[in-house]
Amino acid sequence: xxxxxxxxxxxxxxxxxxxxxxxxxxxxxxxxxxxxxxxxxxxxxxxxxxxxxxxxxxxxxxxxxxxxxxxxxxxxxxxxxxxxxxxxxxxxxxxxxxxxxxxxxxxxxxxxxxxxxxxxxxxxxxxxxxxxxxxxxxxxxxxxxxxxxxxxxxxxxxxxxxxxxxxxxxxxxxxxxxxxxxxxxxxxxxxxxxxxxxxxxxxxxxxxxxxxxxxxxxxxxxxxxxxxxxxxxxxxxxxxxxxxxxxxxxxxxxxxxxxxxxxxxxxxxxxxxxxxxxxxxxxxxxxxxxxxxxxxxxxxxxxxxxxxxxxxxxxxxxxxxxxxxxxxxxxxxxxxxxxxxxxxxxxxxxxxxxxxxxxxxxxxxxxxxxxxxxxxxxxxxxxxxxxxxxxxxxxxxxxxxxxxxxxxxxxxxxxxxxxxxxxxxxx
Amino acid sequence: xxxxxxxxxxxxxxxxxxxxxxxxxxxxxxxxxxxxxxxxxxxxxxxxxxxxxxxxxxxxxxxxxxxxxxxxxxxxxxxxxxxxxxxxxxxxxxxxxxxxxxxxxxxxxxxxxxxxxxxxxxxxxxxxxxxxxxxxxxxxxxxxxxxxxxxxxxxxxxxxxxxxxxxxxxxxxxxxxxxxxxxxxxxxxxxxxxxxxxxxxxxxxxxxxxxxxxxxxxxxxxxxxxxxxxxxxxxxxxxxxxxxxxxxxxxxxxxxxxxxxxxxxxxxxxxxxxxxxxxxxxxxxxxxxxxxxxxxxxxxxxxxxxxxxxxxxxxxxxxxxxxxxxxxxxxxxxxxxxxxxxxxxxxxxxxxxxxxxxxxxxxxxxxxxxxxxxxxxxxxxxxxxxxxxxxxxxxxxxxxxxxxxxxxxxxxxxxxxxxxxxxxxxx
Numbered sequence: 050x051x052x053x054x055x056x057x058x059x060x061x062x063x064x065x066x067x068x069x070x071x072x073x074x075x076x077x078x079x080x081x082x083x084x085x086x087x088x089x090x091x092x093x094x095x096x097x098x099x100x101x102x103x104x105x106x107x108x109x110x111x112x113x114x115x116x117x118x119x120x121x122x123x124x125x126x127x128x129x130x131x132x133x134x135x136x137x138x139x140x141x142x143x144x145x146x147x148x149x150x151x152x153x154x155x156x157x158x159x160x161x162x163x164x165x166x167x168x169x170x171x172x173x174x175x176x177x178x179x180x181x182x183x184x185x186x187x188x189x190x191x192x193x194x195x196x197x198x199x200x201x202x203x204x205x206x207x208x209x210x211x212x213x214x215x216x217x218x219x220x221x222x223x224x225x226x227x228x229x230x231x232x233x234x235x236x237x238x239x240x241x242x243x244x245x246x247x248x249x250x251x252x253x254x255x256x257x258x259x260x261x262x263x264x265x266x267x268x269x270x271x272x273x274x275x276x277x278x279x280x281x282x283x284x285x286x287x288x289x290x291x292x293x294x295x296x297x298x299x300x301x302x303x304x305x306x307x308x309x310x311x312x313x314x315x316x317x318x319x320x321x322x323x324x325x326x327x328x329x330x331x332x333x334x335x336x337x338x339x340x341x342x343x344x345x346x347x348x349x350x351x352x353x354x355x356x357x358x359x360x361x362x363x364x365x366x367x368x369x370x371x372x373x374x375x376x377x378x379x380x381x382x383x384x385x386x387x388x389x390x391x392x393x394x395x396x397x398x399x400x401x402x403x404x405x406x407x408x409x410x411x412x413x414x415x416x417x418x419x420x421x422x423x424x425x426x427x428x429x430x431x432x433x434x435x436x437x438x439x440x441x442x443x444x445x446x447x448x449x450x451x452x453x454x455x456x457x458x459x460x461x462x463x464x465x466x467x468x469x470x471x472x473x474x475x476x
Numbered sequence: 477x478x479x480x481x482x483x484x485x486x487x488x489x490x491x492x493x494x495x496x497x498x499x500x501x502x503x504x505x506x507x508x509x510x511x512x513x514x515x516x517x518x519x520x521x522x523x524x525x526x527x528x529x530x531x532x533x534x535x536x537x538x539x540x541x542x543x544x545x546x547x548x549x550x551x552x553x554x555x556x557x558x559x560x561x562x563x564x565x566x567x568x569x570x571x572x573x574x575x576x577x578x579x580x581x582x583x584x585x586x587x588x589x590x591x592x593x594x595x596x597x598x599x600x601x602x603x604x605x606x607x608x609x610x611x612x613x614x615x616x617x618x619x620x621x622x623x624x625x626x627x628x629x630x631x632x633x634x635x636x637x638x639x640x641x642x643x644x645x646x647x648x649x650x651x652x653x654x655x656x657x658x659x660x661x662x663x664x665x666x667x668x669x670x671x672x673x674x675x676x677x678x679x680x681x682x683x684x685x686x687x688x689x690x691x692x693x694x695x696x697x698x699x700x701x702x703x704x705x706x707x708x709x710x711x712x713x714x715x716x717x718x719x720x721x722x723x724x725x726x727x728x729x730x731x732x733x734x735x736x737x738x739x740x741x742x743x744x745x746x747x748x749x750x751x752x753x754x755x756x757x758x759x760x761x762x763x764x765x766x767x768x769x770x771x772x773x774x775x776x777x778x779x780x781x782x783x784x785x786x787x788x789x790x791x792x793x794x795x796x797x798x799x800x801x802x803x804x805x806x807x808x809x810x811x812x813x814x815x816x817x818x819x820x821x822x823x824x825x826x827x828x829x830x831x832x833x834x835x836x837x838x839x840x841x842x843x844x845x846x847x848x849x850x851x852x853x854x855x856x857x858x859x860x861x862x863x864x865x866x867x868x869x870x871x872x873x874x875x876x877x878x879x880x881x882x883x884x885x886x887x888x889x890x891x892x893x894x895x896x897x898x899x900x901x902x903x
Binding site for chain 2: 086088089091094097098099101102104105106107108110117118119120121122149150151153154157158161164165192195196198199200307311312313314332334335336337338339340341342343344
């Protein structure tokens, strides 16, 4: 098939008629599909069932340092859980606070602490200033953007390049004192599945923001979420780079086991310099006596070290790969050569990012919906839900079965073509 | 023994010498005792070991409405957990959000929401005003006071009467628009073990604060924590009273299973009117996808209804009563008639409150410490850690064994006498 742009009016008309017939046939199937949510599928959850029995009625609840996990105390978490999360974040256990079941909650709390009290090196709460801004590499994770929007930050879009956020833009924007931080998903980014290049990490570690307590919010949500465990993407350690620049206070790091064990039932962590950890502990102390240590102990027993995590994640990868494959093969088969769409080929994470013809994403999502396929709302990957090009669509293939994903991808590809043909005919 | 105040100088001198000899003997025992912490003892924790096995590897993780507790979603919690927590709070399930393992965290978050955004009926975030205040019935719970201190509220002491906070004072103070809320532990209060009288609850439900979004923070931490389950204190339903006044939005209620199952490993809840619940869900949505539903399911299976909770708590009571008895009998034996101390006789909760001679609490805590007994820091039960009379001491008999509690109480009583005699001799 040739590129749509090169087709004449009659050919486009014929293509549109053909696509409409196919679309009507799909509609008649009464499909009920959903590839909108970055949730593991039931088969993935089953991999972690052992976690449910790893501590039973007769087992000790003592952590390795003697802490009774069944009683109050220990704000920063038990040693074995700190070590596990530190290994995932490539930090020292002293640089980690283990949290509850939601890393989003920790990120929210860290934004809140910045808003109310600022961070070491700064001059107090960011919220005391008139106009505060946060950098949002986009497309990105809508829930990140929502946190800073909720606190009233102006969300500033930073384009994503192949190797991560456009660092020319970042270096320029941080010269504005009102810019207080940047959201990053550095490995297998949401939604593009991109891993920040070494150059990006080095340049990020070398920025000199005007705001003295600017913080990089480094959400390493997919640190161990390789689709090809024998050939994982490698991410340079931001903390190591920061330390060698004497700037170790500039980053706050996050991860969780939500997509390792049970989403919303796992454990989470903050990683940061000792100065930041001390600051965070001071500000967390009035908020919580300590997070759920029984669940920390469960996780540390079920996943005693990074090697165990990697073995466990390899089983996830084996389940996920066919689903990603189903999307990629279908898009390739249906859309290659038409020059109306491009998409990412992630080597990990939970998403594939699809760019359709400018001005067509909303229409594609709508067409899919009317034929029984729920996609992430168009625009969701941009601050304020506004995709300036109306082009980006996030595909989340994990929750549905591989067969469903294949059907969903066929319908999606059809709708991408239909929307493009509609647009070209209307031009 | 006669009242110390009625003894002449010689008699006090002789008493002091005798007490000092006994104190030296106690010091030589090399005691290491701690009655400072409101933590359940190991025997109490063992009562909940069944919780650890109530969901095992092969069990379903589906909630009764089909929600997969092992995956993301459902901000307000699963139906069976909402029902359980609603029953404890005497509310409807629709009036409840089930949280994570810390009700303190929920209270902190609710203060934060008020500070940043205010509540329905108000004019926006409390923090936008110059000078904001929070009422602190005292003696009270130090961690409550710390939350509002952290946000910069001025903490205003309200005296505690036999039936709860002095309502004349509360009614007067809420005429100040800068007063945004009041902390209450309405049943078996911390540290006095007092239950608010019907009159207190009715008057509280009838106040007309100047701040339009004033909120009663009703921490019903000890709702089911009766020491005498067949004759529990009864607490009038604040929500029922508020509803009959059309003022149901004025309270935010909290409870948790921290002292029912595992402290820091249980589940927590907010109870509130539908309007407040909607407001809270809107402000929690950017913060968290949902709290740990697996732990909610565990709790709902282990404690399927209020009857099960009461049976379970009766076992706790049987363990706690001898410890409370040991304190009360010892204080009675050693201090009755001396007119240098008074103490509460709680019928539930976790604490006994001891008032020593004015100006002596710090000295008593110090004397105890030097003989090997750790008490809650003097002043801790007052805002800013400042007890204006330097008289209140919180006794937490739950964590130590009954024998240890007996020895601790003997030492404590001795130190109360010693500090009083020292003071009288110096006068």
